[in-house]
Structures are given as C-alpha cells and as structure tokens.
Amino acid sequence: MSRFILSLDQGTTSSRAILFDHDGKLVASDQNEFPQHFRQPGWVEHDAVEIWDSQLRAARGVLATADVSAGDIAAIGITNQRETTVVWDRATGRPIHPAIVWQSRQTAAICDELRARGLEAEVRRRTGLVIDAYFSATKIRFILDAVPGAQARAERGELAFGTIDSWLLWQLTRGGVHATEYSNASRTLIFNIHERSWDERLLGELRIPRALLPEVRDTSGVFGVADAEWLGAEIPIAGMAGDQQSALFGQGCTEPGRAKNTYGTGCFLLSNTGHDAPESQTGLVTTIGWGIDGDFVYALEGSIFVAGSAVQWLRDGIGLIEHAKDTEALARSVDDTGGVYLVPAFVGLGAPYWDERARGLLIGLTRGTSRAHIVRATLEAIAYQTRDVVECVRRDSGIELATLRVDGGAAENDFLMQFQADVLGVPIERPAVLEATAFGAALLAGLGIGFWGDRSEIVAADAGLRLFEPQMSADRRESLYAGWGRAVERSREWSDG
Numbered sequence: 001m002s003r004f005i006l007s008l009d010q011g012t013t014s015s016r017a018i019l020f021d022h023d024g025k026l027v028a029s030d031q032n033e034f035p036q037h038f039r040q041p042g043w044v045e046h047d048a049v050e051i052w053d054s055q056l057r058a059a060r061g062v063l064a065t066a067d068v069s070a071g072d073i074a075a076i077g078i079t080n081q082r083e084t085t086v087v088w089d090r091a092t093g094r095p096i097h098p099a100i101v102w103q104s105r106q107t108a109a110i111c112d113e114l115r116a117r118g119l120e121a122e123v124r125r126r127t128g129l130v131i132d133a134y135f136s137a138t139k140i141r142f143i144l145d146a147v148p149g150a151q152a153r154a155e156r157g158e159l160a161f162g163t164i165d166s167w168l169l170w171q172l173t174r175g176g177v178h179a180t181e182y183s184n185a186s187r188t189l190i191f192n193i194h195e196r197s198w199d200e201r202l203l204g205e206l207r208i209p210r211a212l213l214p215e216v217r218d219t220s221g222v223f224g225v226a227d228a229e230w231l232g233a234e235i236p237i238a239g240m241a242g243d244q245q246s247a248l249f250g251q252g253c254t255e256p257g258r259a260k261n262t263y264g265t266g267c268f269l270l271s272n273t274g275h276d277a278p279e280s281q282t283g284l285v286t287t288i289g290w291g292i293d294g295d296f297v298y299a300l301e302g303s304i305f306v307a308g309s310a311v312q313w314l315r316d317g318i319g320l321i322e323h324a325k326d327t328e329a330l331a332r333s334v335d336d337t338g339g340v341y342l343v344p345a346f347v348g349l350g351a352p353y354w355d356e357r358a359r360g361l362l363i364g365l366t367r368g369t370s371r372a373h374i375v376r377a378t379l380e381a382i383a384y385q386t387r388d389v390v391e392c393v394r395r396d397s398g399i400e401l402a403t404l405r406v407d408g409g410a411a412e413n414d415f416l417m418q419f420q421a422d423v424l425g426v427p428i429e430r431p432a433v434l435e436a437t438a439f440g441a442a443l444l445a446g447l448g449i450g451f452w453g454d455r456s457e458i459v460a461a462d463a464g465l466r467l468f469e470p471q472m473s474a475d476r477r478e479s480l481y482a483g484w485g486r487a488v489e490r491s492r493e494w495s496d497g
Contacts, residue, residue, distance in 0.1 A: 002074035005446045006062070006235070007438040010055055010080045010164050011243065012101065012265040013312070017058035018438040019066050019073075022451070024458035026433055030061030037098060042105035042347060042495070045098035048086045051164065052171045059231060070233035076172070076226055077445030079437050080164035081265075082187045082242040085139035087150070087212070088167070090160050093175055096147050099164075100139040103266070103305055103347045107138035108356045114138070119205060126202060128186065128193045128277060128286030130354050134303065136163060137189035141206050157211035163187070165240045166214045169223055172237060177224035179215040182291035183245035191216070193277055193288055196296065219245075219290040220448040239444030243437045244268040245289050248299060250440025251405045251431070252455070259393065259401055261386055262437065263410035266350070267307035269389045270299040271397065282392035283352025290444070300396055302351040302389025307382045308410045310344040314378055320371050328415045331376040339364040341487035342377040345494075352392045353492065361491035364483075382410065383420040384484040390424055403427045403467075407436035414468075422472035423481060432464025 004027060009016040015034065019027040032054040037045040063069065083102035088095045100106065111131050114123070123131050133139075140161055144150045153159050162170065166180045185191040185198075190208060192199040198213055217223060219241050226235045241249065244262055248270045251260040256274035261267065270289070277286050277298040289297040311327055314320045321327060343349075345358035362374065394400060404426055410416060411434050421428045433439065446452045 002451070003072050004068060005075055005077060005442040005451060006059065006073045007077045007079065007442040007445070008055055008059060008168065009243070009435075009438040009441065010051060010078070010168060012081045012103070015051060015055035015058050016438065017055070017062040018435055018442070019062055019068070020439065020442040022457070024439065026435060028062050028066035030058045030065055032058050040106070044101040044104040044347065046084065046101055048088070048095045048099045048167055051099070052168065055168060056230060063231065070231040070235055073231070073235050074451045075236045075238040075445040075449045077239040077441030077443075078165050078168055078237065079241055079243050079246040079441035080168065080184070082163060082184060082244065083134060083136050083139075084164050085136045085143065085161065086164070086167045087140065087143045087159055087161050090158055090175070093170070096150060096159065097143045100142060102134055104139070105133050105347050105356055107133040107142045110138040110141055111356065114205070117205075123189065123202065124279065126192045126194070126199050127189055128279070129189055130285060131189070132354055133356055134305070134350065135187060135189040137202070137206050137208065140208055140212070151207070154212045155209045159212055160214070161212045162214055165242070169237060169240065172226040172230060173224040174227045179217050179223055181217050181219045181240045182288045182296065183219055183242040184240070185216045186288035187242060193286065193298070196291065218292050220292045220444040222448060236449055237445070238448035239441055239446070241290060241441060241444055244270055244301065245287070245299070246440030246444070247407055247436040248272065248289055248440070250436035250438075250443060251407060253405060254297070257397070257399050258405070260405040260407065260436070263307055263382065263406065263408035263416075265307065265309045267304035267382060267386060269302045269386060269393070271393045273298045273300055273397065278396060280392065280396045282395050283354060284389070284392045284396060285351070300393055302392060304385045304389065305347050305350045306344040307385070308408070309346070310342070310378050310381065311410065313344070313346065314375060320375060324409075327375050327379055328413050330372045331379050331415045334370070334372045334376055337364070337377040337380060338366065338369055338373045340369055340373045340377045341484060342374065342381045343487050343491040344378070344381050345491045349488070349492070351389055353488070355492050357495040358492045359494040361487060363487050363490060379413065379416045380419055382416060383423045384481065386420060387423050387481060390426070401426050403429050405429050405431075407431065407434045409434070417468045418471070421468040421470045423477055425470050425474065425477060427470065428468040430466045430468065432466070
C-alpha cells in the first residue's frame with residue numbers, strides 16, 4: 001500500500017520536495033537552489049531547464065533520504081511560484097527564451113501601452129487583476145516579440161506557454177499533458193475568473209494565440225502520470241495549485257473570512273471570500289483560490305514583491321549578515337530602528353500601490369545608525385507591508401481579522417512575528433510545521449486520489465500552534481506606521497524606465 005504523498009514545491013529561488021504521511025506529518029524533505037539571472041536592472045529571469053533539473057534532483061533526493069521507493073508514493077502534488085512565464089517548443093520541449101519571473105519589471109512598457117489604450121477597467125472586471133508587469137500575459141507578449149518568428153510559430157501551434165506548474169507537468173509526463181488549473185490560470189491576466197475560461201477579448205488585445213495556451217482543469221484530481229524513468233515507477237499527479245492558494249488551502253482557511261500570510265521571497269496575504277469574487281476598491285486583486293468539481297472559491301490577495309528577498313539582499317547584496325537566522329538576534333540587540341525605515345521596493349511596489357517605478361529607499365540614517373538598526377528596519381518593513389494589505393482587506397470586505405495564520409521561511413523569526421502582531425494589533429497564529437504551501441499541494445493530491453477522504457483524517461495538520469499576542473500600545477503602533485507611510489511616499493515614481 002502506498003504510504004506517502006510527494007509534494008513538489010517549486011519556488012522562486014529553490015526547488016523543494018517534501019514527503020507527507022497519512023497523518024499529515026512531514027517525513028522528509030530535500031531542496032536545491034538554482035541561479036537567478038539579472039540581465040538588466042529590474043529584470044529577473046530563470047532558466048526553465050535549471051528549474052526542472054533542480055526539481056527532479058529534489059524529488060529523487062527526498063526518496064533517497066527517506067529510503068522509500070516510488071511504489072510507496074500514492075500521488076504527486078505540485079505547487080509553484082506563480083506568474084513566472086515559460087514558452088517552449090512542443091517538438092523539442094526546449095524553452096525558446098529565459099523564463100520571465102513574476103518579480104521582473106521588464107514588461108512595464110507593455111503595461112503602459114495597455115493602460116494608454118484604456119484597458120485598465122476592462123482587465124480588472126474580467127480577470128480580477130490590475131495591469132502590471134507582475135502577471136503572465138505581458139511576459140508572453142514580450143517573449144513572442146523578442147524571439148524572431150515566435151509569433152508565427154505560436155499561431156501555428158508549434159509553441160506552448162505555461163506557468164511553472166504546466167512546465168513541470170509537461171516534463172513529468174514527457175510532453176503528454178499540457179494543462180494548468182484554475183488558481184494558476186487566474187494569475188495570467190488573460191483568464192476570465194467569472195466565466196472560468198481564457199478570455200478571447202484579452203487574447204486579442206495582446207495578440208496571444210489560443211493555440212499557445214494550456215487546458216485548464218480542476219485544482220484537485222488526476223492530471224496525468226509521471227513517467228517511470230523519473231522516479232522509478234509511474235505515479236499519478238493528482239493536485240496542482242499556485243503557491244499562495246496552496247498555502248491558503250494547507251492552512252485550513254477554507255471558510256470565508258479566514259486569512260493567511262506567507263512570508264517567502266515575497267509576502268502574500270490571502271483572505272477567503274467564498275463563492276463571491278469581490279472587486280477590490282483599495283488595490284488588492286481578486287483571484288481564484290481553487291476549483292474542484294464545479295465548486296469555485298475566490299480570495300482577495302495582497303501581493304508584496306519583496307519580503308524574504310530583502311533579507312537575502314542583506315546577506316548577498318551588502319554583506320550585513322552571514323545567515324538569515326542572524327537577523328533575529330541583531331534586531332533584538334537594539335530597542336528600535338533609531339528612526340530608520342527601509343522600503344524594499346527593489347522591483348517596484350505591489351499591493352496596494354502598484355508602482356512599477358518605485359525603488360528601494362533607506363531613510364532616517366544618522367551617524368549613530370548601526371548594522372543592527374538596518375537589519376531591524378528590514379524585518380519591520382515586512383510587517384509594515386503586511387499591515388498595508390490588511391488595511392485593504394478590512395476596507396474591501398468590512399471584516400476585521402480576528403487572527404492571522406502565517407507560514408513560510410521568515411515566519412520562523414520570533415521577532416518578526418511579535419512585531420507583526422504588534423503593528424497589526426491582531427494575534428498571529430503560527431503552526432509548528434510552516435510548510436503550508438507544500439502541505440496544501442499534498443492535501444489537494446491526496447484528496448484527488450482518495451488517499452484521504454477528507455481533512456479530518458489528517459491529525460498532524462494543526463498540531464503545535466503558537467500564538468503571538470499584540471503587546472504594543474495603540475499610540476506607538478500608529479506612530480510607527482505613520483512613519484512607514486512617509487517613507488513609502490518618498491520611494492515612489494523614482495525610476496524613469
């Protein structure tokens with residue numbers, strides 16, 4: 001009898017593979033980083049072949065670590081960095097251009113042109129999104145323009161587009177399945193979230209051939225079978241979801257009004273809105289959470305582009321720390337930031353500002369500013385950006401959050417979690433296992449093949465929950481947040497390109 005679900009968690013900086021048992025317990029994991037490519041300022045690209053290689057090595061590695069065979073795996077679930085765009089040759093399976101990453105600003109000019117044509121309101125109405133370089137469609141347009149002959153080849157059906165879920169599915173099935181699912185499709189800027197289909201009007205506006213696009217399927221259910229060569233036996237691929245929707249599902253936020261925040265490369269807060277797809281008035285986007293057997297759940301989302309990657313910048317960019325874990329002790333070594341604010345707008349600002357031309361800002365420096373102050377300001381910036389988004393959720397939904405569930409790597413930082421509770425004035429709930437994204441994909445896959453009948457069978461999912469209660473005075477909270485607002489305004493509209 002198969003004993004495990006294998007979750008493939010393909011992220012922005014690394015590919016991970018995690019095994020979960022029938023109780024929902026994390027059994028083993030493996031992880032491989034892969035290179036980031038920055039050909040021009042504001043551009044972020046990946047080599048899709050490196051992504052696949054790193055993901056396959058992680059999958060093989062976790063089986064070896066746990067000493068299990070492919071026959072012990074009931075199903076594979078896939079979760080992925082969203083919006084990142086790959087276009088490949090259907091005949092050879094080779095990408096025709098570097099993958100353009102969700103963070104990349106290289107399609108800002110295409111977005112400007114779409115806005116100039118008066119499409120902002122129509123895009124919002126049909127897709128729930130805003131016109132921004134973040135989303136996939138302008139990245140497709142960029143690639144088709146950048147590669148000679150690509151437009152004609154796409155129209156002839158020789159090329160395939162996919163977000164990373166589709167790319168991994170294609171590779172695992174050796175080109176047998178070209179498909180995505182509703183949560184990832186809803187992030188492309190060309191998917192009508194109300195009709196749940198590719199939008200012909202927007203395809204026409206962007207000159208994206210229908211033949212390029214994957215089939216859209218349910219989030220949970222069998223997509224295909226991984227070829228036996230990859231892991232040693234055929235394994236059904238039975239669940240896929242974009243990383244943030246997967247985390248929402250994995251955190252158990254399946255009822256309207258429940259919200260989670262994932263602290264990864266970026267920071268993403270999703271609030272379940274049930275069967276309603278509200279149009280945000282505050283700068284959030286509306287997205288499909290998941291679609292299963294005709295039942296569609298929607299969410300309001302605040303997308304913060306730089307969170308954990310700001311800590312990575314402290315380490316790799318300016319050498320203030322050796323390890324990410326060093327930030328907690330350094331932040332605690334000073335009473336406050338000494339008036340310093342960091343606005344980590346390295347690739348512009350996402351929700352609720354949507355300012356592609358904002359740039360990073362470190363302000364409030366004095367002769368007494370130390371390394372610890374800058375490190376603390378970096379962590380506090382993550383919490384302030386989250387409050388920006390929570391304020392929008394409150395205004396759009398009229399619902400006051402009772403608690404906020406958290407997950408992701410930076411959620412391990414106790415200083416950050418306490419400051420987050422303080423600056424929100426809301427308790428933070430942190431589960432013992434922070435791999436909610438991978439767990440959500442495993443859950444979708446397990447439910448998709450009957451490994452679990454329902455979530456109640458999974459006894460480990462909510463074990464060891466830790467609560468961070470607000471401790472800061474309201475006056476102090478509002479004073480600090482007002483300073484953040486002043487700093488953000490000074491970072492905006494800085495870049496000309």
